[in-house]
Each structure stands twice: as structure tokens, then as C-alpha cells.
Amino acid sequence: MLKNLIQKSRIKSPWLLHYDCSSCNGCDIEVLACLTPVYDIERFGIINVGNPKHADILLVTGTVNQRNKKVLVNLFDQMPHPKAVIAIGSCALSGGIFREAYNVVGGVDKVIPVDVYVPGCPAKPEAIIDGVVLGLEKLKTASLPARL
Amino acid sequence: MILTTVYVLTGFVIGPLLGGLISGLDRILTARLQSRIGPPILQPFYDAAKLLGKEKTVVNVWQAFCAFGYLAATSMAVVLFFLRSDLLLILFIQAVGAVFLVVGALASTSPFSQVGAHRELLQILSYEPLLVLVVVGIYLETGSFKIGSVLTHPEPLLLKLPFLFVVLGYALTIKLRKSPFDLSTSHHAHQELVKGLLTDYSGPYLALTEIGHWYEIMLLLGLCALFWATHWVGMTILIVVTYFMEVLIDNVSARMNWRWMLGYVWAMGLTLSLVNLIWLYTA
Numbered sequence: 209m210l211k212n213l214i215q216k217s218r219i220k221s222p223w224l225l226h227y228d229c230s231s232c233n234g235c236d237i238e239v240l241a242c243l244t245p246v247y248d249i250e251r252f253g254i255i256n257v258g259n260p261k262h263a264d265i266l267l268v269t270g271t272v273n274q275r276n277k278k279v280l281v282n283l284f285d286q287m288p289h290p291k292a293v294i295a296i297g298s299c300a301l302s303g304g305i306f307r308e309a310y311n312v313v314g315g316v317d318k319v320i321p322v323d324v325y326v327p328g329c330p331a332k333p334e335a336i337i338d339g340v341v342l343g344l345e346k347l348k349t350a351s352l353p354a355r356l
Numbered sequence: 357m358i359l360t361t362v363y364v365l366t367g368f369v370i371g372p373l374l375g376g377l378i379s380g381l382d383r384i385l386t387a388r389l390q391s392r393i394g395p396p397i398l399q400p401f402y403d404a405a406k407l408l409g410k411e412k413t414v415v416n417v418w419q420a421f422c423a424f425g426y427l428a429a430t431s432m433a434v435v436l437f438f439l440r441s442d443l444l445l446i447l448f449i450q451a452v453g454a455v456f457l458v459v460g461a462l463a464s465t466s467p468f469s470q471v472g473a474h475r476e477l478l479q480i481l482s483y484e485p486l487l488v489l490v491v492v493g494i495y496l497e498t499g500s501f502k503i504g505s506v507l508t509h510p511e512p513l514l515l516k517l518p519f520l521f522v523v524l525g526y527a528l529t530i531k532l533r534k535s536p537f538d539l540s541t542s543h544h545a546h547q548e549l550v551k552g553l554l555t556d557y558s559g560p561y562l563a564l565t566e567i568g569h570w571y572e573i574m575l576l577l578g579l580c581a582l583f584w585a586t587h588w589v590g591m592t593i594l595i596v597v598t599y600f601m602e603v604l605i606d607n608v609s610a611r612m613n614w615r616w617m618l619g620y621v622w623a624m625g626l627t628l629s630l631v632n633l634i635w636l637y638t639a
Contacts, residue, residue: 213405214405214406214408214409216402216405217401217402217403217404217405217406217409218406218409220396220399220402220406221399221402221403221406245390245391245392248387248392248393248394250383250387250392250394250395251392251393251394251395252395253395253396253399253402253403257551258550258551259550259551259555261413261555261556261557261558262551262558262562264406264410288410288411288412288413288558288559289410289411290410290411
């Protein structure tokens with residue numbers, strides 16, 4: 209029963225951390241649009257926490273470059289298990305139109321494991337919410353800690 | 357003996373359950389005030405259950421110890437409240453809990469935790485004298501620090517201590533982490549200090565601080581309830597109106613700085629307390 213409660217709670221309360229890897233802010237505005245009264249994702253218990261130690265889901269927008277890849281890995285490492293990573297927008301998926309640039313590493317999956325890819329330039333808020341829902345499947349099936 | 361056990365269990369179990377429901381209601385009200393729908397009323401319980409099931413990561417052992425210390429102190433304060441104990445004792449135990457939270461945050465070297473902890477100390481400095489003055493007012497009116505004698509007092513305390521109730525309102529706003537006094541940490545996504553005091557508490561330990569906060573909500577609303585202890589209808593109306601005002605103030609005001617908080621809360625709080633105490637003394 210305790211196991212069921214925790215699994216249900218994981219789906220009911222995903223807290224987001226949003227990291228902008230040198231995005232053009234197009235995708236960032238769409239991520240923030242999800243928090244506004246029109247989409248109101250707090251209905252589903254989703255909060256934008258801005259703190260890796262409290263977060264369950266990492267949203268990454270923009271191209272990863274040589275400067276910010278260390279920051280991205282650091283944020284990912286600070287998040288306690290279970291966690292999911294969602295790459296948002298063309299740039300986060302593959303580097304987008306900047307993929308040929310000298311300082312660009314490429315997509316987010318070159319640096320940290322990505323669970324869900326949300327395409328678009330910029331990605332629509334509906335698509336971002338869909339991506340988060342897909343990411344929840346991973347949190348649900350993730351193992352529980354050995355001792356509660 | 358059986359009655360004592362019932363009171364202890366009520367305080368220990370009903371306390372956080374009711375506190376969690378109230379904070380769920382708080383989130384819905386806040387969302388409605390911002391023309392949003394808001395989360396389900398059980399959301400705080402989902403959050404706490406999820407956090408309890410997350411990986412344990414601590415900065416150091418003191419942080420974990422302090423999270424447990426905070427929970428122990430706040431739950432003990434609520435249990436003593438249900439046992440109709442001494443108000444001063446309850447206040448001091450509550451203060452121990454608040455200090456545990458600060459020490460836990462200071463155990464981390466993160467600047468967010470450190471600044472948050474320093475601001476929390478200033479908040480404690482602001483509201484502690486006010487809470488003690490409120491209790492002194494209750495003593496002058498009823499002749500005892502015991503909650504039992506407040507409950508048997510023939511008329512509502514609010515009629516004799518109206519200004520001290522406003523003073524309790526200031527302490528309540530600070531303690532419930534509502535704007536404009538939510539300097540150290542807040543329930544909303546103010547990004548200036550990340551999560552301030554609670555930045556480095558994570559997973560199950562964050563859940564412990566959350567459950568401790570539910571106990572604190574219960575304790576403070578219990579203190580408010582003492583101001584209309586003669587009839588449960590008056591008590592309910594008083595608590596509902598007070599809490600709604602808290603949510604409203606939280607939504608219409610911005611976070612202020614500590615200089616303003618200390619100056620304003622002490623000037624207003626001490627003046628209002630003094631006026632009310634002089635009135636009690638001369639009347």
C-alpha cells in the first residue's frame with residue numbers, strides 16, 4: 209500500500225527544474241506559458257522549483273555548448289533519484305540551426321541521458337505538457353529506496 | 357489517563373492531517389485569487405509522500421538531525437497544546453523547533469541556505485517578543501498561563517484583547533511564510549533566493565520540514581482559536597476569517613526586506629501590545 213501511495217504521489221507531484229542552455233528564449237517563454245492561468249499546470253501538482261535538490265524533472269532548452277555543459281551535468285547530478293530529463297525544442301534535441309557552430313556540443317543527450325524529446329521551434333506548450341506526462345511514466349516505474 | 361492518551365494521539369495524528377488540508381486549501385485559494393484552478397486539496401500529502409520516497413541525500417549529518425529535531429519540537433508543541441498545557445512552555449518549545457531549522461540550514465555552505473538562515477533568525481527576532489506579549493496579555497486577562505483556564509474564561513478574549521489579536525496576526529503572517537514577510541523561504545516560486553532556508557533540505561528531509569510546518573500551522577491557528585474559546589461557531593468564524601486574510605495579504609503584497617520587516621513589525625507590534633496591556637491594566 210505504501211508503495212502504491214508513493215507511486216501515485218510521484219505522478220501527482222512532479223516538480224520541475226528548468227535550465228536554459230543558451231536558448232534563444234523562445235522555448236523558455238513556452239515553458240513559462242505552461243504556468244500561466246491558460247494552461248495552469250499546478251492543477252496537476254506541477255511546480256517550477258528552480259532548485260535541483262527539490263526537482264523530479266529537468267527541462268532543458270537550447271543548445272549545449274562547451275561552457276554550459278558542466279553546469280548541466282552538475283544540475284543533473286544534484287537531483288535526487290528518481291529523476292527524468294526532458295529536452296525541449298530543436299536546439300536541445302540536436303543543436304538545431306547552431307549544430308555546426310564551433311562551440312556547440314550538440315543535443316542534450318551528448319552530455320546527460322534524455323528520457324523524452326519534445327520537438328518544435330519553439331515547442332508548443334501543449335507539446336511540453338505531453339512530454340512531461342511521458343516523463344512521468346519513468347518516475348512511476350522507477351525503483352523505491354531500499355529502506356523508507 | 358485515557359483522556360490524556362486521547363489528547364496526545366489527537367494532537368499527534370489530527371494535527372498534521374488538518375494542517376496538510378489547510379495548506380492544500382491555501383494553495384487552491386491562492387490559485388483562485390490568481391484566476392487559476394489550482395491543485396487538488398490533497399496536494400500537500402502527495403508532495404510529502406513523493407518526497408519521502410525519494411533518494412536520501414544530505415549535506416551532512418547535522419542537517420538530517422536538525423530536520424528530525426524540528427519535527428519533534430513542533431509536534432511536541434502541538435501535543436502540549438492539546439493537553440491544555442502552559443502557553444509559555446509551548447512557545448519556548450516552538451522556538452526550539454524554529455532554531456533547529458536555522459541550524460540545519462547553517463550546516464550547509466551554500467550561500468542560499470546561509471542567507472536564508474540569517475533572514476530566518478531575523479524573522480524569529482521579529483515575532484518572538486510579540487508572541488510572548490500576546491501570552492502576557494492572555495495572562496493579565498485570565499490570571500493564568502494555562503490553556504485550561506483560557507477555555508473556562510466566561511467571555512471571548514477577543515473583546516478584551518483586540519489589539520493583541522492583530523499583533524498575533526503579524527506573528528502568524530511571518531510564521532506561515534506569507535508575503536510581505538516571506539524573506540527566508542516561501543511556498544511560491546520566488547527565485548531571488550531559490551528556496552532560501554530550505555534550499556539544501558532534500559527528499560525525505562524536506563518532507564519532514566513540510567510535516568513540521570503543518571504542525572506549526574495547527575499550533576498558530578490554535579492560538580488564534582483561544583481568542584474566541586467560548587463557542588465553537590465564533591471560534592470557527594474567527595479562524596476562517598483570519599486565515600482568509602492571511603492568504604489575501606500574501607497575494608496582494610510583495611516580499612519586503614528585513615530592515616522594513618523588523619522596523620515595521622516591532623513598531624506596530626510593540627505599540628499595539630503596549631496600548632492593549634495598559635488598557636487591560638487600567639480597566
